[in-house]
Amino acid sequence: MIILETLSCVSCLEYKVVDLTHNHGKDSIYWPTHSGYERYIDQRGLFDGTDIWVASNTIKTTEHLGTHLDAPQHFNEFSWTTHQIPIENLVGPGVIVNVKSKVVSNADYTVTKADLDEWEDQYGKIPEGAIVLMNSGWHDRYPNKTRVFNTQNPNDTTSFHFPSWGKDAVSWLLAHRSIHVLGVDVPSLDYGQSKDFPVHILISQENIQNVGYLDKIPESGTIISCAAMKIVDGSGSPVRVFALIPKNSDTNNARKYNCSLFLLLCSLVSFKMLNQ
Template sequence: MSQFYQIHLKQKLDRFLRQPFQKPFWGIVCLILLFSISFVSVNAAQPLRQPPLWQIYQQSFKNAKYVDLTHTIAPTIPVWSGFGSSKFAPAINPKTGEPYIYQKDGFEATHYDLSTDQLGTQLDPPAHWNPDYPAIDELPATFAVRPLVIIPIQDKVALDPNYHLSVKDIQDWERKHGRIPQGSVVFVRSDWSKAWPNPELATRTKFPGVKLEALKFLHLERQILFHGHEPLDTDSTPTLEGEAWLLQNGYAQAEGVANLDQVPETGALISIGYPKFKGGLGGYARYIAICPPNWKYGVRVGQIPESPLLKADKPLHWDTKLGVRVR
């Protein structure tokens, strides 16, 4: 309400109260009404402040750069021979025995015959090796977003394909960037994933990893949430000693991560998603790095159409030879 109308209302109220036939009660009512209207008008003029987390989204997350650290799951991606291969097929109508098709049914769906939950980019719950610890559906929701640390060892791996992250590598990183944050996720960049999806990757006995001493340092000294690596195993020792120590002692880990060359070593966050299979001993994971706005890689919110999503130039169709839908 403007000051003019407030003065006008007050003048009318004064004249009203000076009339002898009016009872004091009505004067009090009008006075309360005047102040109530004034209070509401003043507050209505003030814009509502967004809740704090919404402010953080508008100020930080909306302008951040997003980088996908996840491999696409397909029947031919690298997988341990002990699990075997997976198959995709069109979903079948059990009543007719025929696949659903767009032209007749208005939709299509896919049947997945997955040989294992240890496939592609993963989040390993400790129950994978120890049934006394949580399965994938029992991991806490607090895994959702964490600070992301990238420790590079790709130059050393280029000289020694079997190079494993050491405590010294971690300490060298900290001398440059500062102490690794408690509760963070630490990914080890080796560039092993640049050969993905060559199935031969799964047969290599020499590959970059993480030493047991480094894992203990990260968890016991720095109290990280979990670490991640590009290969499909933690280390190349005969007994997988690093992976065994982690999972048998209640720690999770990420495997098969990708695109770590597109993420800054410090200053990013990571979004962690995975399906909740009941009693699952592995997790098909989706990792997204949330990088600073001025980072050279990634996409911003609104940079590409999101709602509705962009219509493709070519429609999806089933490729019998490849065993997947392609464009």
């Protein structure tokens, strides 16, 4: 009943709901040092001699597989675990920073402060509580591991080549803007050849990875929600990520609603935690 009422409210507000979540299964992308995904059938058929159909499965999965969230503790021993993340930190205005043209000749490109300036010149100041995502056009590579990690050996992390956020740009965001989420369309918040993960360490908060279909939403004017499981003492969680787009919004400044598949990694930033 609550679900029906919630959907009714969304309809009342005249929002289009766009699912940004990849299927969670055996083909989902995950970091090669983590475990993958397994599913076991507990029940599939008529229940206990009756004519009642019942289906039930058990799944075994790393928290960091497919569309998922990294809790603050993933890169910060003294930060929140998954169940401690305030729900309001998982929602915010969508900000999509498009750097597709810049990664064509440089697979190791990192987003700069100038890229953020370009977005603000077009759309205005990054709103408070924003979910800021990099769009590098990596979406058509998912779920091919060789193409996503941009290497012939996706089990060798030293061979990875993909773009991501630059340390200086993230430092500026943390100092001058109050955002909730930082994200990319690649397997890590740090570019493929990074050895010391400076962006992860800078924010060391919640981050959400492997979101799909980002090209379906505008670069400004949406609300994005990242609904994580409330796993006690978790270092992360699978998530259902979706965007709300006003049905009467002007999409002339958007990337339009094409159907490209998109790999995204996001990092949720909590200034409350940064100030502790």
